[in-house]
Amino acid sequence: MWKARISVPKSVSRGDTAEIKTLIAHPMESGFRRDNLGRQMPRNILVSFEVRMNGDLVFETRLFPGIAANPYLSFYLKFDTTSELEFLWRDQHGIEHLEKRQVQIH
Numbered sequence: 001m002w003k004a005r006i007s008v009p010k011s012v013s014r015g016d017t018a019e020i021k022t023l024i025a026h027p028m029e030s031g032f033r034r035d036n037l038g039r040q041m042p043r044n045i046l047v048s049f050e051v052r053m054n055g056d057l058v059f060e061t062r063l064f065p066g067i068a069a070n071p072y073l074s075f076y077l078k079f080d081t082t083s084e085l086e087f088l089w090r091d092q093h094g095i096e097h098l099e100k101r102q103v104q105i106h
Contacts, residue, residue, distance in 0.1 A: 001097055002024050002025055002026050002089065002097045003024070003025040004022065004023070004024045004025075004087065004089070004097060004099050005022070005023045005024075006020075006021070006022050006023075006087060006099060006101055007019075007020065007021040007022075008020055008085060008101045008103060009103060010102075010103065010104060011103065011104040011105070011106045012079045012103060012104075012105065012106070013105070013106060014079070014080060014081075014105050015078065015079070015080060016078070016079055017076050017077065017078045017079075018076065018077060018079060018103070019074060019075075019076055020051070020059075020074065020075055020076070020077055020085070021072070021073075021074045022049075022072070022073050022074070022087060023070060023071070023072045023073075024046070024070065024071060024089055024097070025070050026045075026046055026069065026070060026071065026089075026091075027044055027069050028044070028045050028046065028063075028065070028067055028068060028069045028070070028071065029041050029042065029043060029044040029045065029069075030043060030045065030065035030066070031043025031044075031065065032065070043065065043092065044091070044092070045063065045064070045065055045067070045091065045092055046063045046067075046071060046089050046090065046091050046092075047062065047063055047064075047090055047091060047092050048060070048061070048062055048063060048088075048089070048090045049061050049063060049071075049073060049087075049088070049089050049090075050087075050088050051075075051077075051085060051086065051087055051088075052085070052086040052088075053077065053083050053084070053085055054081070054083050054084055058077060059075050059077070061073065079103055079105060080105075081105060082102070082103065082104050082105045083102070083103045084100060084101070084102055085100065085101045085102075085103065086098060086099075086100050087099045087100070087101070
């Protein structure tokens with residue numbers, strides 16, 4: 001499976017906004033390139049990424065062949081309660097990679 005790196009604060013003050021950073025190791029092969037023998041390389045891309053906070057969708061994006069390998073995404077979330085974040089990447093074949101993180105309110 002793919003390896004994801006996620007930067008999320010372990011704790012924040014109530015009402016704070018925090019930057020969330022994600023990076024996932026994935027080749028994002030467009031299907032337009034050729035290998036060293038001249039054969040067309042098969043398309044292999046992530047097509048979506050979503051983040052849920054306590055079950056509610058808070059961030060969603062679609063990914064396309066023009067996105068670089070190992071896509072990096074960053075965005076901001078506001079925290080009013082202790083939250084569980086779920087990060088879900090999905091590829092063109094329906095394969096999913098899910099990771100979870102906790103953010104405590106102090």
